[in-house]
Amino acid sequence: MMTAILALGILAGLFGLLLGYSAIRFRVEGEPIVEQINAILPQTQCGQCGYAGCRPYAEAIAAGEAEINQCPPGGEANIQALADLLGRDPLPLNEEHGEHKGKQVAVIDESTCIGCTLCLQACPVDAILGAAKQMHTVIAVECTGCELCIEPCPVDCIDMVPVRETIGTWKWPFPEDRREDIAQLPTLRRAVG
Amino acid sequence: MTEYALILVSTVLVNNFVLVKFLGLCPFMGVSRKLETATGMALATTFVLTLSSVCSYLANHYLLQPLGLGYLRTITFILVIAVVVQFTEMVVHKTSPLLYQVLGIFLPLITTNCAVLGVALLNVQQHFGFLESAVYGFGAAVGFSLVLILFAAVRERVAAADVPVPFRGSAIALITAGLMSLAFMGFSGLVKG
Numbered sequence: 001m002m003t004a005i006l007a008l009g010i011l012a013g014l015f016g017l018l019l020g021y022s023a024i025r026f027r028v029e030g031e032p033i034v035e036q037i038n039a040i041l042p043q044t045q046c047g048q049c050g051y052a053g054c055r056p057y058a059e060a061i062a063a064g065e066a067e068i069n070q071c072p073p074g075g076e077a078n079i080q081a082l083a084d085l086l087g088r089d090p091l092p093l094n095e096e097h098g099e100h101k102g103k104q105v106a107v108i109d110e111s112t113c114i115g116c117t118l119c120l121q122a123c124p125v126d127a128i129l130g131a132a133k134q135m136h137t138v139i140a141v142e143c144t145g146c147e148l149c150i151e152p153c154p155v156d157c158i159d160m161v162p163v164r165e166t167i168g169t170w171k172w173p174f175p176e177d178r179r180e181d182i183a184q185l186p187t188l189r190r191a192v193g
Numbered sequence: 194m195t196e197y198a199l200i201l202v203s204t205v206l207v208n209n210f211v212l213v214k215f216l217g218l219c220p221f222m223g224v225s226r227k228l229e230t231a232t233g234m235a236l237a238t239t240f241v242l243t244l245s246s247v248c249s250y251l252a253n254h255y256l257l258q259p260l261g262l263g264y265l266r267t268i269t270f271i272l273v274i275a276v277v278v279q280f281t282e283m284v285v286h287k288t289s290p291l292l293y294q295v296l297g298i299f300l301p302l303i304t305t306n307c308a309v310l311g312v313a314l315l316n317v318q319q320h321f322g323f324l325e326s327a328v329y330g331f332g333a334a335v336g337f338s339l340v341l342i343l344f345a346a347v348r349e350r351v352a353a354a355d356v357p358v359p360f361r362g363s364a365i366a367l368i369t370a371g372l373m374s375l376a377f378m379g380f381s382g383l384v385k386g
Contacts, residue, residue: 003260011256011269015276019283026283032290062294087229087295 034062040081044073045124046146048098053124061086069093073145075100103163104145106138112157119149119158197328202383204332210308211340212370212377217308221341222366224299231345233292234299235338237281241303242312242337245270245277246330249313250323270313271304278304308337344373 037058044054049070051057060066061082068082069091076093083090093100108119108128115133120126127143130136138158150158163169210216217238224234249270257263282300286293293300303309312333316326347369356365 004262004265007256007260007262008265008269008272011252012272015272019276019279022280022283026287028286028290033294036291064297085291087227087291 031059031062034058036085037061037082040074040078040085041071042073042078042144043125044144044146046073046144046148047124048072048146050097067091067094070097072098072100101145101162104160105140105143105163106145106147106149107140107159107161108136108138109157109159110135110137112155114155116154118152118154122148122152124148197324200325200328201332201335204329205336205339206377206380207383209336209340209377209380210311210333211337212374213381214311216311217306217337220299220302220306221337221344221370222363224296225341225345225348225366228342228345228349230295231341233296235341237285237292237296237300238303238306238308238341239331239334239338241274241277241281242309242334243327243331244281245274245309246312246316246333247323247327248277249273250316250321250326253317254323266314266317267310270310274309274313275304308333340373340377344370347373 034055035058038055041054041058047053049057049066051060051066057066057071061068068086068088069079071078072093076090079093080090082088106127113130113135115130115135117130117132117136119136120128120130124146125142125144127139128136128149129139145160145163147160150156150160204210208214211218211221220234220238224230252269252273253266257266257269262269278301281303282293285296285300312330316329319329321329348366351365351369360368
């Protein structure tokens, strides 16, 4: 009886030490998968997904609490990238969280601005420059187009302006006829199967 | 040398753990939906099976038998397997966070994979030595991986096929598994004697 208890106790103790050592040896700093998801998200910090920003949303995806289709600014390309990373099936964008718009920036109508600083406090990326009773302005390259500054403005002087295509940003459009092929894919598959 | 080769062939094909002995069916049905997941699971299980087979042989041969504690075999083996799985989980979490994410709950569930305990107990039953235990465990793991990956490939194909409504989902998967099992029964004539 005593031998049995001792033998199992010593064995369990040894295994405990081994696991304790390997827990230190193989310690994982933070959640690497969260970093990878966060790198894909557009970093608008707009909160349209229902989370406080892109990183909390990435944590929610990694924990399996959120779906991958709740990010309107990222659009389809973002969902596809997340699906590839996580090995899940891509989903259509969830309309509840808003629709995908092209890249846009906020522009303050400087003649109407009263310098109330409310939009400064709302901006998640500190892209608005100004002080109390001074005219404010948006730093266009910093602005993520999250629309969070529009709501608090008491004089409605902020407009969202789509970023115009320049020679540097222009891309070939996706061919229209290929879209129909992709829409027919399930039927095609069934025909082949 | 021939003996080891025979053990290997016998466990991989003739006495396949999943399709002939019907052990480890839970991960076989659970993680075979996607080929990538199945491959990851196969690798993790291979590692755990081989290592736990060797470790449980050592525990049995150097601890239980000299002390005459044969009746503690099952609980000791479960302890050994749990430790090996925990260790594997730490290593996978460190080396491949994505695989860790994809395998999710199935990684700790290797502990309850009856194939793992089955291999350890059959080692004792058949009076295998150290190397024989290692080869037997590895063979069982290769057999498990082989059918898991084959089955995942079949299921991916079936997912695109036009299956009659009453057979969709798990039903067709179980039928497919049954047919694969029938096919593997055909190997029983491979080794004479």
